[in-house]
Amino acid sequence: MGKYLVLQTDFGLSDGAVSAMHGVAHMVSSEVVVQDLTHDIPPYDIWVASYRLYQTVKYWPKGTVFVSVVDPGVGSDRRSIACETNSGHIIITPDNGSLTHVQHYEGLKEVRIINEVESRLPHSEESHTFHGRDIYAYNGARLASGEISFSALGEVLPSEEITTLPLVEAxxxxxxxxxxxxxxxxxxxxxxxxxxxxxxxxxxxxxxxxxxxxxxxxxxxxxxxxxxxxxxxxxxxxxxxxxxxxxxxxxxxxxxxxxxxxxxxxxxxxxxxxxxxxxxxxxxxxx
The missing domain is CATH 2.40.30.90 (Bacterial fluorinating enzyme like)
Structure with missing residues (x-):
């Protein structure tokens, strides 16, 4: 696994949310290099989040971990997942369609369900609205630093069972x-x-x-x-x-x-x- 962690959200930069995600990653390991893909995804726009991952992921070194948080269903029963792409990258995201373009154009090698109870920032159990910090950035940094392996994140989910958005073929x-x-x-x-x-x-x-x-x-x-x-x-x-x-x-x-x-x-x-x-x-x- 590489040391790069790349963050994407619809949070904007007007408050401390993105900074908190950076901070959690550096608390996990000071060696992780945290970069931003974008934090200007239109609010709740899963389609654009999916496309920006497709646009960007393949241009980073293999082993780079991406965290994408456009999550209108945070706190609901939607799953948190991690996938390894055929290109050798890792993406952690809600299972809400954010992997649509990457799955279609690049392909997924394996998908795992993250246990939101066990695999989360310590002492964050009572928070249910900031999974970007407590689950995604935290586990993304653990992967990027080598603290845990991809297989340790949770059970395998068949890639055909993840949520996808409709696409129109050219x-x-x-x-x-x-x-x-x-x-x-x-x-x-x-x-x-x-x-x-x-x-x-x-x-x-x-x-x-x-x-x-x-x-x-x-x-x-x-x-x-x-x-x-x-x-x-x-x-x-x-x-x-x-x-x-x-x-x-x-x-x-x-x-x-x-x-x-x-x-x-x-x-x-x-x-x-x-x-x-x-x-x-x-x-x-x-x-």
């Missing part, structure tokens, strides 16, 4: 590429889809080509336009929309130096679908 059907708008590049308002670059390559679409982009919300058309498939944002004018390849080698839609999401009121999740198809290249003649 498709390439009769030259129409269809997928979902999974998440935003938050600060810049770009749309990240689940349509892989490989689909465009199958269609012979290259940088500089024009694409017809259509966006639907619950089946209703919200947006349609012809956009350039650009190598980078600098390939189009400021304020001009474009299609590009994001850091996960999937297709994104953006506006150069503006927020596509804000401008066109586009959201994320499986109810938001996008279609791409190759369009004739538009050439403007000089007057």
């Amino acid at each position: 498709t390439n059907n009769q030259h129409i590429l269809t997928g979902s708008i999974d998440v935003l590049d938050v600060r810049f308002g770009s749309l990240w889809t689940n349509i892989p670059l490989a689909f465009l390559q199958e269609e012979g679409i290259v940088h500089g080509d024009s694409l017809q982009v259509t966006i639907f919300h619950n089946g209703k058309k919200i947006y349609q336009n012809i956009l350039q498939f650009a190598r980078s944002f600098a390939d189009v004018q400021v304020g001009e929309p474009l299609v590009y390849v994001n850091s996960l080698v999937n297709i994104g839609v953006a506006v150069n130096q503006d927020s596509f999401s804000d401008l066109y009121h586009i959201g994320t999740g499986t109810q938001w679908q996008i279609q791409l198809r190759k369009a004739p290249k538009i050439i403007f003649e000089e007057v």
Whole structure:
């Protein structure tokens, strides 16, 4: 096991919750290196928490322990679980769908149920609303430091029995590429889809080509336009929309130096679908 512990929550940084999680980890072992993935997950948004894990986990060394706490069901009978991914990482999280994307795209090697009564911060038995500190950060630090083994956390849970959220698979059907708008590049308002670059390559679409982009919300058309498939944002004018390849080698839609999401009121999740198809290249003649 490595010495890295990476934390993700919807707590924000306006109070001491995240600092308390750091403190508990360092109480377990001063050698654990605690880092933050993000604490700005929208409150209770399990879908975004799941996606951010998928976006980030594989870029850390094998053996890194992740703790993800977006937990609207804290104190209920929802399970606390730890999983070892096929990539060799550990994730501790509520069993509420937070592993959906990692399970689907990376795969899980083993899942275990954490005993919330026995495996918790000493003297925290009467607290039932801060499992992020008392169970997840505590056990995450014990794993990262080598104090306990993964197998010591609890009983095995078949991976097919964990809670998952519905996903929409991207498709390439009769030259129409269809997928979902999974998440935003938050600060810049770009749309990240689940349509892989490989689909465009199958269609012979290259940088500089024009694409017809259509966006639907619950089946209703919200947006349609012809956009350039650009190598980078600098390939189009400021304020001009474009299609590009994001850091996960999937297709994104953006506006150069503006927020596509804000401008066109586009959201994320499986109810938001996008279609791409190759369009004739538009050439403007000089007057």
